[in-house]
Amino acid sequence: FGCEWAAAHFRFHPPHSDLAYALQAGKGGTRAILAAVQAHIITYLLFTRETECTHLERLCRVGQWEQGQALATALAETLWAAGGGGRAVVCLITAHITTMPCEGYRANSFTERIQLFEFSDKAAAQEFISDHINCFKGEGSHGVILFLYSLLFSRTLER
Secondary structure (H helix, E strand, O other): OOHHHHHOOOOEOOOOOOOOOOEOOOOOOHHHHHHHHHHHHHHHHHHHOOOOOOHHHHHHOOOHHHHHHHHHHHHHHHHHHHOOOOOEEEEEEOOOOOOOOOOOOOOOOOHHHEEEEEEOOHHHHHHHHHHOOHHHHOOOOOHHHHHHHHHHHHHOOOO
């Protein structure tokens, strides 16, 4: 992964602004992933979450907590769909190295620290993601790469 990918994470516009519902996207290949997640975020904010706001207000009156919930729901929905509706795998970075690279592969001090968490219940996966949402949206978190790895493992390499 290049510098753009390494720096990419899920970042919203400021809370309670006109674009509070929107993810900020940099340049490069991460935009496709962000666009797919953005579609799920808008769906959640408009049609799923309980609020008394009108449709347009549902998007503009989004606070920081609601942004996190929308992102957690969007990530869980996408991973669940990738897993065929029966599983989701969430990848997080640990402080210590969990695996050593095979011969012929170069260590990057990122992939070796990934830990997999597998769920067979969609609600449990969503709750786990919600509890660890800063692992995807924090500066320097490599959140988009973690989500991409999670997608691959949820879908399985065979599929």
